[in-house]
Amino acid sequence: MLIASSLVLGLATLANVAVAALSSGCGKAPTITSGIKTINVGGTQRQFTIRVPQNYQNNKGYKLIYGLHWVGGRMEQVSNGGDTGSRGWLYYGLQVVANETAIFVAPQGLNGGWPNSGGSDLKFIDAMNSYIGNGLCVEQSQRFAIGFSYGGSMSYSIACSRAKDFRAVAVIAGGQLSGCDGGNDPIAYFGIHGIKDGTLNIGGGRSLRDRFIKNNGCSSMAGAKEPTSGSRKHITTAATGCKTGYPVQWAAHDGGHIQAAADAPAPEENGAASWVGPEAWAFFTKPELSTPK
Ligand SMILES: *[C@@H]1O[C@H](CO)[C@@H](O)[C@H](O)[C@H]1NC(C)=O
Numbered sequence: 001m002l003i004a005s006s007l008v009l010g011l012a013t014l015a016n017v018a019v020a021a022l023s024s025g026c027g028k029a030p031t032i033t034s035g036i037k038t039i040n041v042g043g044t045q046r047q048f049t050i051r052v053p054q055n056y057q058n059n060k061g062y063k064l065i066y067g068l069h070w071v072g073g074r075m076e077q078v079s080n081g082g083d084t085g086s087r088g089w090l091y092y093g094l095q096v097v098a099n100e101t102a103i104f105v106a107p108q109g110l111n112g113g114w115p116n117s118g119g120s121d122l123k124f125i126d127a128m129n130s131y132i133g134n135g136l137c138v139e140q141s142q143r144f145a146i147g148f149s150y151g152g153s154m155s156y157s158i159a160c161s162r163a164k165d166f167r168a169v170a171v172i173a174g175g176q177l178s179g180c181d182g183g184n185d186p187i188a189y190f191g192i193h194g195i196k197d198g199t200l201n202i203g204g205g206r207s208l209r210d211r212f213i214k215n216n217g218c219s220s221m222a223g224a225k226e227p228t229s230g231s232r233k234h235i236t237t238a239a240t241g242c243k244t245g246y247p248v249q250w251a252a253h254d255g256g257h258i259q260a261a262a263d264a265p266a267p268e269e270n271g272a273a274s275w276v277g278p279e280a281w282a283f284f285t286k287p288e289l290s291t292p293k
Helices: 002-019 075-079 087-098 117-135 150-161 202-215 276-284
Strands: 035-041 044-051 062-068 102-107 138-148 168-172 188-194 234-238 248-253
Touching (some): 035 117, 044 075, 044 117, 062 075, 062 087, 062 117, 062 150, 075 087, 075 102, 087 102, 087 276, 102 117, 117 150, 138 150, 150 168, 150 202, 168 202, 188 202, 202 248, 248 276
Parallel strands (some): 062 102, 062 138, 138 168, 168 188, 188 248
Antiparallel strands (some): 044 102, 234 248
16 A cells, blocks of 8 residues: 555656656745845856746746846846836836736846856856746746847857757847857747848848757748838748747848837837737747647
């Protein structure tokens, strides 16, 4: 009897491992509340803002979503919606649409950037994953990163180097500014870029995307349609042929170097009217991304 129940318990434990990768903070009183935190990463003090869902439950494995700021940016511009105060901007438009089902984190880059020298910003990401997973209940197969410009470049770097720790990234108007150490593993990838981007041009954005076209086994997106200049719209295309669980998606818009692109008749950039947050959320919550890798 004792042996039989141990066996059942053992199998149940194995089954749990197979369906979820809950962090050590699960089932415990949370030790992290919303606000600004400082942690020591290899001797450097690093800061981040965290937003814990309302009605947080310690037995529910939450998504963990990082929103990375642009060059010269501040974490508050991601967590508070920048200068606009519009809810459509919060965490790149993801906070509202997530409806309290995700933990959001806006880390602060040193000197307002993500040079990731010697992998230092990746070590910061690793340290936050660990700290947050210990203090809150995180579903560890459901970590995501999104960022604009330098923050998009850092999200790309995460895709290159931390594909095993992250489920998907969304790179808005990114370039290769934070490096790409490794860069051979598959990970779900959503690239977003303006055809008129004069800061980090769309050709560079296509190249970043194409790394994951290759890694994820997708068919070439060389012929993916992009909007014409003056159309004031965007075109989102899903790559075909990708390995299940490793989709690639590409959204090109008729705009410049902006984070919250919107179609006409809204202005070119408009938090409330932007499709970026809702489309990034739809990508992150694709059913094929809901199961452990
Ligand atoms: C948000 O979630 C709550 C609780 O699950 C639900 O009742 C509500 O309808 C949701 N709101 C939206 C806008 O989806």
